Amino acid sequence: MARNERENGRIDADGGGGQADPNDTGKALQISFTVEDPEFFTMPWSATVTYRRNIAAWSERPCAENLNNYGVAPDPKVPVADTPDF
Numbered sequence: 001m002a003r004n005e006r007e008n009g010r011i012d013a014d015g016g017g018g019q020a021d022p023n024d025t026g027k028a029l030q031i032s033f034t035v036e037d038p039e040f041f042t043m044p045w046s047a048t049v050t051y052r053r054n055i056a057a058w059s060e061r062p063c064a065e066n067l068n069n070y071g072v073a074p075d076p077k078v079p080v081a082d083t084p085d086f
Contacts, residue, residue, distance in 0.1 A: 004048075020054055021051065021054075028053070029050070030051075031044065032047070033047060
């Protein structure tokens with residue numbers, strides 16, 4: 001885990017990555033994948049993601065309220081009713 005974080009960095013708690021216990025030696029979930037698409041890539045590429053148990057609970061992030069397009073398009077507006085539905 002330490003080597004992976006040195007080489008690839010780590011998403012901090014504010015970025016949604018949670019905060020893992022650095023002394024935890026328990027199990028983790030590691031996903032390795034390879035993308036092979038000759039129409040869009042000149043060669044296959046691979047990546048690995050490792051998920052460890054967090055110290056604190058992850059914050060809830062509903063999609064309707066997570067309105068960040070991060071520069072690829074204007075941020076969408078949340079629909080708001082003029083009158084309540086009930």
